[in-house]
Amino acid sequence: MKAPARAHPLWIAYIVHRLSGVALAAFLPLHFWVLAMAVSEPGRLDGFLAMTEATAVKFAEFGLVFLLAVHMFGGLRLLALEWLPWRPAQKSLAAGAAALSFLIAGAFFLQAV
Amino acid sequence: MPTGVLNVTIDRDGGAERFEVPAYDNQTVLDVVSWVQQHADPTLSYRFACRVGMCGSCAMMVNDVPRWTCRTHVSKVTDGADIHIGPLRNLPVIKDLAVDMDPFFDKWIAAEGVHHGALTRDDPIARVDAVSVGRVEANAGIECINCSVCYAACDTVTGNADYLGPAALQRAWTLLNDAKDEARQDILDAVSGSGGCHNCHSMGSCTAYCPNDLDPMSAIAGLKRETAKNFFRRGR
Numbered sequence: 001m002k003a004p005a006r007a008h009p010l011w012i013a014y015i016v017h018r019l020s021g022v023a024l025a026a027f028l029p030l031h032f033w034v035l036a037m038a039v040s041e042p043g044r045l046d047g048f049l050a051m052t053e054a055t056a057v058k059f060a061e062f063g064l065v066f067l068l069a070v071h072m073f074g075g076l077r078l079l080a081l082e083w084l085p086w087r088p089a090q091k092s093l094a095a096g097a098a099a100l101s102f103l104i105a106g107a108f109f110l111q112a113v
Numbered sequence: 114m115p116t117g118v119l120n121v122t123i124d125r126d127g128g129a130e131r132f133e134v135p136a137y138d139n140q141t142v143l144d145v146v147s148w149v150q151q152h153a154d155p156t157l158s159y160r161f162a163c164r165v166g167m168c169g170s171c172a173m174m175v176n177d178v179p180r181w182t183c184r185t186h187v188s189k190v191t192d193g194a195d196i197h198i199g200p201l202r203n204l205p206v207i208k209d210l211a212v213d214m215d216p217f218f219d220k221w222i223a224a225e226g227v228h229h230g231a232l233t234r235d236d237p238i239a240r241v242d243a244v245s246v247g248r249v250e251a252n253a254g255i256e257c258i259n260c261s262v263c264y265a266a267c268d269t270v271t272g273n274a275d276y277l278g279p280a281a282l283q284r285a286w287t288l289l290n291d292a293k294d295e296a297r298q299d300i301l302d303a304v305s306g307s308g309g310c311h312n313c314h315s316m317g318s319c320t321a322y323c324p325n326d327l328d329p330m331s332a333i334a335g336l337k338r339e340t341a342k343n344f345f346r347r348g349r
Contacts, residue, residue, distance in 0.1 A: 004179055
């Protein structure tokens with residue numbers, strides 16, 4: 001038996017929150033590895049940072065900022081849903097969280113390129 | 114007069130079986146299943162009673178969505194002529210479309226979803242303020258017909274067999290807010306265990322598919338708040 005239709009906003013908000021969390025967790029070791037270069041191999045770090053001028057890296061950064069934004073606002077949405085007295089405008093909150101994430105990630109992207 | 118033919122696939126014990134069922138302008142999914150049982154295969158097993166959305170016994174998976182079949186018009190589930198009907202998800206199948214509801218009702222009890230009264234018939238009838246906050250919360254959930262659509266829709270139930278599920282937790286929330294219920298602490302203990310309300314990921318499928326437009330997800334959010342408050346109060 002297939003799972004029931006999940007094409008409703010709350011389920012999509014749920015899965016976006018989970019996947020962005022997993023993706024961010026997977027990124028963390030790389031992040032710390034690069035940061036550690038500042039102490040162990042400063043020369044190599046400069047070379048690494050020069051790469052951030054490349055368009056492909058800019059796109060990757062856009063993705064990263066989007067993941068951070070979508071995860072943060074998805075988390076705030078959950079906190080509001082579970083800790084504040086229930087409001088029926090929840091679907092709007094979920095949609096708003098996604099829209100705001102796009103706005104922030106988009107603004108960052110425009111500034112970067 | 115039939116207006117065409119519906120291609121109906123029904124999940125049965127031996128695998129999916131196809132039936133051609135006459136289509137009518139005004140036809141529910143339960144009508145389709147009943148036609149198959151009455152005209153094509155009398156061995157088809159399914160469950161229904163009231164046919165008017167009161168008893169909660171006819172829920173099935175229709176095109177992969179859990180629905181009360183007696184109040185679901187065929188035109189609501191398909192634009193064409195293909196309908197796929199199966200037994201409710203997350204419950205053991207007895208035969209064909211009939212599922213064993215025992216786990217569902219056992220969890221209802223496990224969540225303390227029973228009335229805990231303190232008065233006897235000799236006491237005066239308790240006065241309840243119809244517009245108090247608690248009563249409004251309790252009223253929001255009392256129209257549950259135990260159809261198990263929310264339970265079948267819930268991915269958390271699929272992933273955790275011990276999870277009490279949306280219906281039982283909503284019942285617990287209703288009783289927690291009922292001024293006549295005397296077992297507040299028992300309910301909070303029952304819903305804060307390993308299979309309790311904190312398993313809920315707020316996916317919202319229960320609320321999205323409840324045929325009576327109830328909102329179990331919000332009821333569970335209420336339980337999360339109350340159990341957390343209770344935990345910190347006890348800790349002090």
